[in-house]
Amino acid sequence: MDSSINENPSPTRPRWRKVAYGGMQPGFDDNHTDETFLEAMVMNANVVKRSMLKVMQDSVSISQYLCIVALVVLVWTCTLRSTLNENTLLLLDVSLLGLGFLVLILTAEMMSLNLLFHYFINISFFTTGLYVSAPIYQTLTRSISSDSIWAVTVSLLILHLFLHDYSGSTIRAPGALKNPNLTSCISLNASVVASVFIASRLPSRIQVFAIMLFSLQVFLFAPLVTYCIKKYSFQLHLWFSFGLMVLTLAFVYMLHRLLFVLLLGLLVFVTVVCPYWLIRIQEYKFEINGPWDEAKLCFDITE
Amino acid sequence: MTGRLKVYYIPWKPFLMQNTLPTFYGTLPIMRTILIREKISLVHGHQAFSTLCHEALMHARTMGYKVVFTDHSLYGFADVGSIHMNKVLQFTLADVSQAICVSHTSKENTVLRSGLPPEKVFVIPNAVDTAMFTPAPEKLSHNEIVIIVISRLVYRKGADLLVEVIPEICRLFSNVRFIVGGDGPKRVRLEEMREKNSLQDRVEMLGAVPHARVRSVLISGHIFLNSSLTEAFCIAILEAASCGLLTVSTRVGGVPEVLPDDMIVLAEPDPSDMVRAIRKAISILPKIDPQVMHLRMKKLYNWHDVAKRTEIVYDRALGCSNQNLVDRLSRYLPCGGWAGKLFCLVMIIDFLLWRLLQLWQPTEDIEEVPDFSLPNSECPEFKEDGSLSLR
Numbered sequence: 217m218d219s220s221i222n223e224n225p226s227p228t229r230p231r232w233r234k235v236a237y238g239g240m241q242p243g244f245d246d247n248h249t250d251e252t253f254l255e256a257m258v259m260n261a262n263v264v265k266r267s268m269l270k271v272m273q274d275s276v277s278i279s280q281y282l283c284i285v286a287l288v289v290l291v292w293t294c295t296l297r298s299t300l301n302e303n304t305l306l307l308l309d310v311s312l313l314g315l316g317f318l319v320l321i322l323t324a325e326m327m328s329l330n331l332l333f334h335y336f337i338n339i340s341f342f343t344t345g346l347y348v349s350a351p352i353y354q355t356l357t358r359s360i361s362s363d364s365i366w367a368v369t370v371s372l373l374i375l376h377l378f379l380h381d382y383s384g385s386t387i388r389a390p391g392a393l394k395n396p397n398l399t400s401c402i403s404l405n406a407s408v409v410a411s412v413f414i415a416s417r418l419p420s421r422i423q424v425f426a427i428m429l430f431s432l433q434v435f436l437f438a439p440l441v442t443y444c445i446k447k448y449s450f451q452l453h454l455w456f457s458f459g460l461m462v463l464t465l466a467f468v469y470m471l472h473r474l475l476f477v478l479l480l481g482l483l484v485f486v487t488v489v490c491p492y493w494l495i496r497i498q499e500y501k502f503e504i505n506g507p508w509d510e511a512k513l514c515f516d517i518t519e
Numbered sequence: 520m521t522g523r524l525k526v527y528y529i530p531w532k533p534f535l536m537q538n539t540l541p542t543f544y545g546t547l548p549i550m551r552t553i554l555i556r557e558k559i560s561l562v563h564g565h566q567a568f569s570t571l572c573h574e575a576l577m578h579a580r581t582m583g584y585k586v587v588f589t590d591h592s593l594y595g596f597a598d599v600g601s602i603h604m605n606k607v608l609q610f611t612l613a614d615v616s617q618a619i620c621v622s623h624t625s626k627e628n629t630v631l632r633s634g635l636p637p638e639k640v641f642v643i644p645n646a647v648d649t650a651m652f653t654p655a656p657e658k659l660s661h662n663e664i665v666i667i668v669i670s671r672l673v674y675r676k677g678a679d680l681l682v683e684v685i686p687e688i689c690r691l692f693s694n695v696r697f698i699v700g701g702d703g704p705k706r707v708r709l710e711e712m713r714e715k716n717s718l719q720d721r722v723e724m725l726g727a728v729p730h731a732r733v734r735s736v737l738i739s740g741h742i743f744l745n746s747s748l749t750e751a752f753c754i755a756i757l758e759a760a761s762c763g764l765l766t767v768s769t770r771v772g773g774v775p776e777v778l779p780d781d782m783i784v785l786a787e788p789d790p791s792d793m794v795r796a797i798r799k800a801i802s803i804l805p806k807i808d809p810q811v812m813h814l815r816m817k818k819l820y821n822w823h824d825v826a827k828r829t830e831i832v833y834d835r836a837l838g839c840s841n842q843n844l845v846d847r848l849s850r851y852l853p854c855g856g857w858a859g860k861l862f863c864l865v866m867i868i869d870f871l872l873w874r875l876l877q878l879w880q881p882t883e884d885i886e887e888v889p890d891f892s893l894p895n896s897e898c899p900e901f902k903e904d905g906s907l908s909l910r
Binding site: 513 | 680752
């Protein structure tokens with residue numbers, strides 16, 4: 217029979233057992249809470265202890281991308297005010313393309329001539345396509361007022377920054393593991409639409425082509441380039457980001473004082489305040505695991 | 520109905536899988552009418568996912584009745600759905616008189632989810648009707664071993680584990696046959712597995728089995744396989760054991776507490792470990808006597824015993840002191856910074872609506888059901904072995 221473990225005739229009652237069969241256990245109420253209650257509970261098993269320095273270094277990716285977007289907006293403002301003319305823009309485009317290619321060649325582990333040729337062909341197709349469709353962009357928003365354009369562009373850029381994938385690149389680097397997820401595709405599309413809206417405000421066809429090429433180059437390929445730099449050497453990544461931040465702050469200072477203060481505040485918030493806040497609230501983390509958890513299948517279900 | 524059990528039907532339309540939309544205060548008038556009409560002293564609600572249960576318990580507490588809640592399932596903590604459901608559960612259990620869980624693991628889970636003090640939670644397991652689940656009159660031969668699976672074929676019940684385990688077992692043991700009863704979204708995967716491995720003559724798919732026919736399916740087998748990924752208490756295992764089958768199950772939730780170690784073989788929810796467990800079960804199968812197992816089950820599980828223990832909980836609940844609204848509100852405040860105040864607001868509005876209803880439809884106007892007793896010749900009686908008989 218399954219009733220008691222110890223057989224001695226002394227008046228001590230049998231030990232309580234964590235079983236459901238056999239009816240009420242003699243000597244114990246149904247609401248008896250044993251010392252073994254919650255013995256198998258495991259707390260915070262998968263929680264990673266973070267250090268302030270590492271989180272600050274990781275947040276540099278975010279501030280670096282913020283600076284890149286700030287530089288793009290700067291170029292847009294200068295072009296719309298006619299401070300930059302189309303030849304300067306075209307020169308800027310070509311030099312950025314060249315720099316990007318250089319970084320890819322220097323940092324890639326396996327770069328064959330075939331792959332390089334493949335990239336070059338793609339870029340040529342891309343540029344030709346943009347040149348041919350520049351007249352469409354030029355007349356696209358002629359009937360919409362400028363205020364709506366600025367408002368939509370700003371909201372799209374904010375959406376782009378919110379949903380951007382800061383750890384990887386939506387355009388897949390050679391050898392990348394994961395497919396891009398939905399939010400990073402949405403953010404990329406938002407940035408492309410914002411570029412189209414800005415380009416449609418410009419008067420001449422060459423300007424439209426130059427600004428579209430510039431914006432698309434940066435939004436599509438800058439994450440790829442920074443990802444390659446980060447993969448190659450973390451120190452180089454930190455120095456590059458620092459240089460970029462100083463450059464951006466200098467340019468914005470020359471343009472507008474208030475925006476400079478705002479940008480500086482935002483960068484300090486992202487790099488210093490947010491990591492501190494994250495580490496402070498981590499002590500409230502309470503992850504519970506135990507025998508009541510639904511079992512996880514250790515194999516993948518192939519449909 | 521039998522034994523003076525009455526069922527009231529509330530005409531709400533279910534919108535998804537037999538669930539109705541939560542209406543907060545919509546059920547107050549009809550609940551009040553039923554509780555006054557039948558002269559109820561205690562309200563017992565079941566199942567944390569039932570909106571009707573939560574609303575009924577809320578209204579019963581407002582009207583001053585004692586309340587008992589039984590939780591029948593395990594639930595997680597980590598995703599958005601779980602966090603919401605646990606908050607709702609915390610609201611209902613903040614002011615409950617007593618609570619019941621069906622296994623000790625379920626008690627730990629409920630205490631963590633709702634923040635109830637453990638002394639308020641009683642563990643009363645479910646039982647099985649051993650009179651209905653009797654073993655086959657003659658012992659089956661062991662030339663061919665039949666493994667029975669009867670469950671809903673869904674992810675939660677481990678249908679994917681079955682898809683991995685069945686071909687492996689059929690490959691290792693040539694005298695083993697499977698009978699799979701039940702239906703669900705994963706049935707397609709099982710059929711595919713059957714086609715791919717050419718197991719049409721070794722795996723029989725029965726489709727949905729009505730409850731009355733479950734026993735006849737069970738007694739045609741030697742081993743019962745349960746592969747669920749989560750289970751607070753598994754009545755299917757009890758039914759199988761009552762029919763004299765040896766059980767092989769995954770070690771999840773409350774399953775290790777349900778049967779003694781010599782009536783069940785446990786395995787981790789991993790295909791290779793389940794194959795090992797089935798191999799062990801096949802090797803100890805000759806020592807199993809279905810009649811002996813059935814007699815043991817009669818002593819281990821008994822609905823009569825469950826009713827007696829539940830009555831003890833009811834007596835405890837009725838002995839709790841009455842509390843007025845202000846005392847009860849202080850129990851809702853610790854539920855959370857925002858949640859506590861929101862819950863208090865919900866209860867205050869419920870109280871006001873109840874008072875309004877009392878003015879509009881006074882208690883004296885509701886007709887109370889008269890007490891009646893059946894003539895002796897129809898009175899049902901419980902016998903000692905837990906079976907029901909009509910005299």
